[in-house]
Amino acid sequence: MTMxxxxxxxxxxxxxxxxxxxxxxTDGLTDSTDIDTGxxxxxxxxxxEARDLSVYYGKEQALDSVDIEIPEKQVTAVIGPSxxxxxxxxxxxxxxxxxxxxxxxxxxxxxDGKNVYDDDVDPVALRRKIGMVFQKPNPFPKSxxxxxxxGLRVQGKDDGDVDEKVHTALERAALLDEVEAQLDSSGLDLxxxxxxxxCIARAIAPxxxxxxxxxPASALDPVATSKIEDLIEELAEEYTVVIVTHNMQQAxxxxxxxxxxxxxxxxxxxDDTDKxxxxxxxxxxxxxxxxxxx
Amino acid sequence: xxxKSYQEKLTELREDILYMSEVVMERLRMGLDALEQKDNEMxxxxxxxxxxxxxMYLDLEQDCIDLLAxxxxxxxxxxxxxxxxxIITDLERIADLAVNLGEYTLDAKEDLFPDVDVQEMGxxxxxxxxxxxxxxxxxxxxxxxxLAARDDDLDQFAERASEIVVRDLIERELxxxxxxxALLQDVxxxxxxxxxxxxxxxxxxNIAARTLYMVENDDELIY
Numbered sequence: 001m002t003m004x005x006x007x008x009x010x011x012x013x014x015x016x017x018x019x020x021x022x023x024x025x026t027d028g029l030t031d032s033t034d035i036d037t038g039x040x041x042x043x044x045x046x047x048x049e050a051r052d053l054s055v056y057y058g059k060e061q062a063l064d065s066v067d068i069e070i071p072e073k074q075v076t077a078v079i080g081p082s083x084x085x086x087x088x089x090x091x092x093x094x095x096x097x098x099x100x101x102x103x104x105x106x107x108x109x110x111x112d113g114k115n116v117y118d119d120d121v122d123p124v125a126l127r128r129k130i131g132m133v134f135q136k137p138n139p140f141p142k143s144x145x146x147x148x149x150x151g152l153r154v155q156g157k158d159d160g161d162v163d164e165k166v167h168t169a170l171e172r173a174a175l176l177d178e179v180e181a182q183l184d185s186s187g188l189d190l191x192x193x194x195x196x197x198x199c200i201a202r203a204i205a206p207x208x209x210x211x212x213x214x215x216p217a218s219a220l221d222p223v224a225t226s227k228i229e230d231l232i233e234e235l236a237e238e239y240t241v242v243i244v245t246h247n248m249q250q251a252x253x254x255x256x257x258x259x260x261x262x263x264x265x266x267x268x269x270x271d272d273t274d275k276x277x278x279x280x281x282x283x284x285x286x287x288x289x290x291x292x293x294x
Numbered sequence: 295x296x297x298k299s300y301q302e303k304l305t306e307l308r309e310d311i312l313y314m315s316e317v318v319m320e321r322l323r324m325g326l327d328a329l330e331q332k333d334n335e336m337x338x339x340x341x342x343x344x345x346x347x348x349x350m351y352l353d354l355e356q357d358c359i360d361l362l363a364x365x366x367x368x369x370x371x372x373x374x375x376x377x378x379x380x381i382i383t384d385l386e387r388i389a390d391l392a393v394n395l396g397e398y399t400l401d402a403k404e405d406l407f408p409d410v411d412v413q414e415m416g417x418x419x420x421x422x423x424x425x426x427x428x429x430x431x432x433x434x435x436x437x438x439x440x441l442a443a444r445d446d447d448l449d450q451f452a453e454r455a456s457e458i459v460v461r462d463l464i465e466r467e468l469x470x471x472x473x474x475x476a477l478l479q480d481v482x483x484x485x486x487x488x489x490x491x492x493x494x495x496x497x498x499x500n501i502a503a504r505t506l507y508m509v510e511n512d513d514e515l516i517y
Contacts, residue, residue: 249366277368279511290371291300 085265137195139187193224325395
């Protein structure tokens with residue numbers, strides 16, 4: 001499912017549900033919708049594109065003129081040393097930086113043909129289509145069912161078949177088998193890995209197009225991490241996943257594309273993950289991923 | 295901050311492989327000398343010394359596995375270890391071929407085909423291994439490509455040498471079945487020597503091919 005103008009522009013949570021699912025690339029968006037280069041296969045249609053994107057916190061520049069095309073239904077990893085701007089980039093995709101008073105954005109972040117920083121874009125509606133999972137699992141102090149249903153209710157999708165959608169989301173998040181008999185138990189009673197998958201279920205319940213993940217496994221043990229990594233690869237069959245990670249081996253294991261940010265918010269290299277980890281183009285990237293720098 | 299011990303381990307691996315190549319070249323030189331001088335004692339030394347090369351190979355293989363498992367190398371480090379992993383196999387095989395020369399020495403009675411210059415062929419192969427290892431050490435990609443071309447010369451040399459042996463064999467007049475049997479054994483040994491030295495050249499090219507991959511991510515010379 002892709003975004004329609006109405007879905008993106010409206011903050012009326014009731015209005016979009018009756019819209020038929022638009023067909024990718026033919027959903028009546030602006031002329032710039034089709035930003036496919038023509039060189040990619042149909043499965044590599046660009047869904048997100050940063051054009052000369054810069055972000056400032058006050059006078060400090062956190063992202064420096066980033067240009068990048070993120071393909072649809074693939075996993076794109078964002079790596080780089082601390083303070084390189086990778087989380088800033090992630091948060092600029094669904095306008096989470098709007099919540100920071102001093103943040104200022106230049107350039108464009110185009111999502112399915114529409115600049116998300118246009119004045120007529122509603123950030124709340126945008127975040128419906130671009131969900132986010134954070135480093136630390138943050139379930140609400142509610143039941144497992146309500147945690148997942150919360151996303152639907154808040155976003156106006158409580159249309160009667162919530163239970164079915166909760167089940168589907170838990171199933172897609174590879175958690176249903178483990179919690180099916182205890183849906184009314186508190187989400188806080190789950191293990192750390194299960195809580196993170198619950199948060200993923202909450203993020204995918206409203207059926208977004210993109211899932212942003214900021215270090216989603218860094219607080220988990222290796223077994224829970226492995227489950228999350230398997231899940232991320234499965235999610236990419238349905239969603240576009242952009243993941244920030246400090247763990248380069250994790251980026252190498254699970255992503256199709258890797259973006260390397262270095263100091264000053266500069267995107268130095270973006271390419272297929274195997275190219276980045278076997279034969280990067282830039283010496284600075286080579287030095288960073290081999291541990292000679294950073 | 296660079297991972298110092300990791301970088302030191304990479305340097306150590308390179309140095310250990312260069313040392314292994316020196317020992318292997320020495321063994322090949324001894325095999326050739328043993329063959330030329332019919333020196334059975336030296337031949338035995340080469341044969342007995344193969345165990346040392348095998349242990350060296352296994353130790354270096356373990357070093358490569360440890361680096362892969364514990365350091366999870368990427369990019370040029372990964373290519374260096376992957377190339378080194380293959381190169382030690384080539385060096386170990388060259389040492390096996392040197393052992394063959396020792397065994398031929400013990401079996402050989404006399405030099406029946408003076409027109410075939412096994413020693414010259416041996417010198418060519420030794421020079422190829424040495425140059426391949428220098429290319430590996432100095433990451434010289436031009437030398438890698440040049441080695442591949444030199445292997446064609448070695449192959450032609452081997453072909454000519456085999457022709458000389460076969461032609462000579464056809465022209466010989468032998469009276470008794472015993473004479474035929476003795477000659478066949480010597481001919482077969484000489485043809486095997488030529489083949490083995492030609493294979494040493496192939497291993498030198500393999501080393502150059504892996505070095506080119508290591509430096510440039512280029513698989514042009516691999517098969």
